[in-house]
Amino acid sequence: QGQLVQSGPEVKKPGASVMVSCEASGYTFLTYSFSWVRQAPGQGLEWMGWVSTSNGATNYARRFQGRVTMTTDPSTTTAYLEVRSLTSDDTAIYYCVRGAGFGEPLDLWGQGTQVTVSS
């Protein structure tokens, strides 16, 4: 069925950037694309965008356009999320999730990566 293992917790200062990684195993990497979803403390789920593993195409949520970059590396079966110009509002758990594109469900979730932005 597969597994997604994310990188460890991060603490960043306002204005900095963070990169979160997500290593996939147990399935054919190029068959599925990735979405990223975040959850602020005590809040609901927020979709950030998705990235295609086959051609690198991306589709970002409008509110993150210009501030996030999603990429994949098929040679290491790893997906990456970079978020720039961090503020305290970016403090959240970030999840990588298998699934992207029209009509697709989010069927396999990583364990989440805590990102804390604090001066």
Add this chain to the structure above:
Amino acid sequence: DIQMTQSPSSLSASVGDRVTITCRASASVDTYVNWYQQKPGKAPKLLIYSASKLQSAVPARFSGSRSGTDFTLTISGLQREDLGTYYCQQSYSTQWTFGQGTKVEIK
């Protein structure tokens, strides 16, 4: 963006009860609505996709249905392990959106 409005925001029910959670889309999303369960401190898990299809290994007490732009998640016979927060999500438009969540507690 398409808004997904969930109700209720929370509920408390007894073991064995039938529980219904509703999600209303602000525009047509065809059948492309999915439901997720998030247990406390854990990542979400897919329960239902395409409005009514049960994800593999999910207990049959979970079901989904659609009527126009209204979507329903039903738990037929609530179990203690079903406590958590449930989210709907549409994957129809280019900008995906989640409902705000329904917290389910056990009486």
